[in-house]
Amino acid sequence: MEKLRGKQGTWTFDEEKVVIDYATGWLASSLNKALARAEVPLRSVAGVDFRARGTGAKKKGWEMRLRIRGQADPFAAVGAAMSGEDPFLLSGDAKTELVAEYHADQLRLLAERAAAQGAPPADAPARLVAPLPLHIQVHEGTAAFDGSSLVLSWTSEATKEKRSAQRREFPLERIAKVEWNPSDGWDYGVLRVLAEGGAPPKKPVPAKRDLSCLLFGEGGEQAQALLMAATVTAYLWAAGSGRPEADEGAAALSSGGEAPAIGAGGGPEGDDGADGSGDDIDPESRIVMARIRKLGELHAEGLLTDEEFSAKKAELLERL
Structure with a gap:
């Protein structure tokens, strides 16, 4: 695997992904410190931008940024740019510019090859954010x-x-x-x-x-x-x-209402329930069954471990 160190942390990449281990020192970005680590599938990368800062004897360093496909970047979706935080930026000193530019070329080539293999994996956005809970x-x-x-x-x-x-x-x-x-x-x-x-x-x-x-x-x-x-x-x-x-x-939601929760009962008007049995199942059970089905989908996509899925499912079944 290739490895590149910069001011924001260390990027390690191969033909499938870029693993970002963020710097956590007191000068580090608040978002990067909160995030700690991210794994970017190369099929989620739309491009790799690289630029040198300054020229000749006035070179100030370099910047490299991963451009994430729109439907795979939850940070962009919620407006991270408004804070000036960019979890997919790496920069360094002028003395490492040639090495960084080489790695940018390699990463760009790998990303183009990966993109040819298809759309980003379904769990790609979840691999960019914080682990649960x-x-x-x-x-x-x-x-x-x-x-x-x-x-x-x-x-x-x-x-x-x-x-x-x-x-x-x-x-x-x-x-x-x-x-x-x-x-x-x-x-x-x-x-x-x-x-x-x-x-x-x-x-x-x-x-x-x-x-x-x-x-x-x-x-x-x-x-x-x-x-x-x-x-x-x-x-x-x-x-x-x-x-x-x-x-x-x-x-x-209005301030006077309550969000539907397990045990709260009720659902959207006209909702026949998650299992299609209509009035044969009470509203509380319909909500529980919908939660179990959603957990099953997350488990099937690899977003929940076997242990997490089993524990949460057992907890929900006890409410039926």
Whole structure:
């Protein structure tokens, strides 16, 4: 395997993938430190950009960047560019420019060969984000994602409405999209969950009172929220939903409602259940069966280990 070191970490690649081990020092990118490691299938790479910074005696170094195909880059989908964070950038000093340019040429050739073999693998986006379970703690609370549901919890820093609710669970199959809006330096950033089929509120609800929102600060908190948004997006894609073309019609949950959760009962109007048995199965059981089916899909795609799948399935079956 080929290996190239730079300021952002180390890239190791072969004919199938690029493994990125990010630098974690105090000067490292907040997103890279939160991410720690990523594995990029070469079939997900649309191109390899390389440029030298400066010329002649004024050379300042080099930059190399992987361009990820649109449907395989969850960071771009949630707006990572707004923060200036780029997990697919590597740079170095002028003295290593020739070596870096050689590796860029080799990587570009391997990516072109891989692209000829077909589309990116189904689990490609999930290989770019954080391993599960993922848990973050920010200004007004926490967010936790285990591959099947996203849970928002609030602390004493949150408003009365959120403190009263304490927590809210969003099953993956009920999520249309997760939005990430960075801080502008004056107000907090917002991590917002848009529910599949959720009715839009009659009037806008401020994020500080919206039970589908989690507020975060700048720096490390902003990077953690970005990583959470990208990770949930990657698993939505793996489940076959949340793609850009499916985003139309998604709306935020109103602050007075509750996200459907296991044991909550009910489903979308006209829903006949995950197993097609209609009224023969009560609403609570339909939700549980839908969750089990989704877990089976994630397991079949290699996104859950045998142990994780068995444990979660047993837990769900106990609720029937």
